[in-house]
Amino acid sequence: xxxxxxxxxxxxxxxxxxxxxxxxxxxxxxxxxxxxxxxxxxxxxxxxxxxxxxxxxxxxxxxxxxxxxxxxxxxxxxxxxxxxxxxxxxxxxxxxxxxxxxxxxxxxxxxxxxxxxxxxxxxxxxxxxxxxxxxxxxxxxxxxxxxxxxxxxxxxxxxxxxxxxxxxxxxxxxxxxxxxxxxxxxxxxxxxxxxxxxxxxxxxxxxxxxxxxxxxxxxxxxxxxxxxxxxxxxxxxxxxxxxxxxxxxxxxxxxxxxx
Amino acid sequence: xxxxxxxxxxxxxxxxxxxxxxxxxxxxxxxxxxxxxxxxxxxxxxxxxxxxxxxxxxxxxxxxxxx
Numbered sequence: 001x002x003x004x005x006x007x008x009x010x011x012x013x014x015x016x017x018x019x020x021x022x023x024x025x026x027x028x029x030x031x032x033x034x035x036x037x038x039x040x041x042x043x044x045x046x047x048x049x050x051x052x053x054x055x056x057x058x059x060x061x062x063x064x065x066x067x068x069x070x071x072x073x074x075x076x077x078x079x080x081x082x083x084x085x086x087x088x089x090x091x092x093x094x095x096x097x098x099x100x101x102x103x104x105x106x107x108x109x110x111x112x113x114x115x116x117x118x119x120x121x122x123x124x125x126x127x128x129x130x131x132x133x134x135x136x137x138x139x140x141x142x143x144x145x146x147x148x149x150x151x152x153x154x155x156x157x158x159x160x161x162x163x164x165x166x167x168x169x170x171x172x173x174x175x176x177x178x179x180x181x182x183x184x185x186x187x188x189x190x191x192x193x194x195x196x197x198x199x200x201x202x203x204x205x206x207x208x209x210x211x212x213x214x215x216x217x218x219x220x221x222x223x224x225x226x227x228x229x230x231x232x233x234x235x236x237x238x239x240x241x242x243x244x245x246x247x248x249x250x251x252x253x254x255x256x257x258x259x
Numbered sequence: 260x261x262x263x264x265x266x267x268x269x270x271x272x273x274x275x276x277x278x279x280x281x282x283x284x285x286x287x288x289x290x291x292x293x294x295x296x297x298x299x300x301x302x303x304x305x306x307x308x309x310x311x312x313x314x315x316x317x318x319x320x321x322x323x324x325x326x
Contacts, residue, residue, distance in 0.1 A: 016326030026324070041325025042293070044318045045266055052321030056291050069325050084300045085293035085320050156326070206326030 002201065004179060005094065005126040005148060007065060009036040012196065013226045014067065014181065015219070016206025023058040025215055030062055033219035038064045039096055039204065041071050042086055067128065069096040074109070076116035083120055095120060096150070096183075096204075097129045106156045106184075110137045114144060121145035130183050133167040135174055142178055149175070150183035150204060153195070157207045159187025162194055172199045189218075189225030196229025197237065263315040278309040281317075293320040 001008050015035040020026035030038060038059060043052070059066070068086035073079040076099060083095040099116055101109030108131050117127045121144060129141050133151040141149055151171060154160035162168055163185070172180060182195040183204040192203045203226060212218035260271050265285065272281060278294065278301065294301045295318045301309055311317075 016324075018324040018326045020324075039325055041323045042320050043323040045292070045321050049321075052291065052323055053289070055324060056322050071325055081295070081298070081300050084302075085295070088300075088303055089291060089293045089320070089322060 004037075004202075009065075010034075011036045011223070011226070012202035012230055013192070013222055014039065014183075014202060014204035015209065016204070017055075017059065018206055019210035020215055023054065026210070027058055027062065029209055029215045029219040030059075030064065032216045033209070033223050035223075036064055037067050038062070039067045039069055039206070040090070041069050042082055042089065065094070066090045066092055067094050067096050068092065069130075070098045070116075073099050074101070074112075075099065076112040076119065079112070079116040080119050080123075083116075083125060084123070087125070093124055094126045095128065097127050108132060108152075110134065110140075113137070114140050117141055117146055118144040128181070128183075133164050133171055135167070135171060138171055138175060138178070142175065146178075148179040148181065150181045152184040153182050153191065154185025154187075156184040158185055159208055160185055161187050161191040168195075168200075169198055189221045192222055192225040193229040193232070196226055197232045199233050202226070261311060261313045263311050263313075263317060265317045266319055272311065274311070276311070277307055278311070278317075279306040281311075282306065287319055291322055294318070295320060 001010055002012060011034050013033055013035045014037040015030055015033050016039045017026055068090050070079040070082045073082055079097060079099045086095060087093055097116055099109050099112040100106050113129055113131060117129050120127050127146050128148050128150050129146055130150050131137055131141060138149050153162045179201045181202040181204055182200050186192055186203055186205040187208050195203050209215050209218045209222060261274050263270050263272065297316055
């Protein structure tokens with residue numbers, strides 16, 4: 001079990017709900033992943049769009065905590081407004097804060113992100129900021145009251161994995177008391193294992209499962225990867241060495257005198 | 260009568276109608292939507308006391324899949 005904000009969970013895998021081939025596959029994948037937390041979004045209703053009821057019905061009985069996002073926002077003001085809507089609609093003070101600064105890379109706008117985080121924390125939100133791996137940005141987010149940080153591993157949906165290993169490890173070392181969750185860029189379970197081995201508290205992903213040939217099996221693979229990474233971290237991994245060290249003692253082996 | 264826009268569609272309505280009444284007329288009901296007027300969030304507790312002016316743009320916000 002682990003503490004995330006004011007709640008306790010068993011799974012360290014947070015899963016998105018977008019891009020699945022169907023709502024039923026999404027439901028199956030969520031169940032198979034054994035996640036406790038799923039992310040959702042908000043959209044304007046267009047004339048041809050009847051309602052979001054089908055989606056809501058598909059997720060409401062999954063017994064998962066809801067983490068709404070502010071995807072699509074480019075300013076702090078827009079993100080704050082969307083967060084307030086999400087709080088009313090989903091009855092949660094949790095918000096995955098996304099304030100995008102570049103539409104090509106979907107890189108967060110650090111300045112607007114900090115500004116929005118400060119306002120939302122003053123309004124009583126538990127803010128999960130989607131941020132870069134920049135140490136100073138992360139410190140500023142903690143300064144304004146964030147308890148959880150969600151640095152990207154790589155651009156959203158790229159599946160490239162933990163491309164800035166040094167920076168991500170530095171974050172973990174320099175911010176030992178913050179809850180750190182890798183968000184975005186995870187492509188395969190080994191990426192999740194790596195993040196958890198480094199001491200990250202969890203991983204949030206969507207595309208890697210939703211766009212797998214078999215999303216349900218991939219959800220299971222990520223579940224096991226996250227378990228493995230966390231267990232390895234807790235077990236304490238051996239130090240890497242530059243030279244070979246025999247694992248079998250050579251004394252008294254049949255041909256020891258020939259060496 | 261005034262003209263507003265609801266879900267990208269023009270709508271003529273009597274000026275004294277509240278947001279609550281307009282939502283009811285258009286069968287927008289239940290717990291799982293939010294409302295923005297001119298890109299400003301309107302809390303549910305204000306639906307009865309929110310009235311329109313000419314040119315208002317009303318958006319209905321719904322839950323959707325997201326990552």
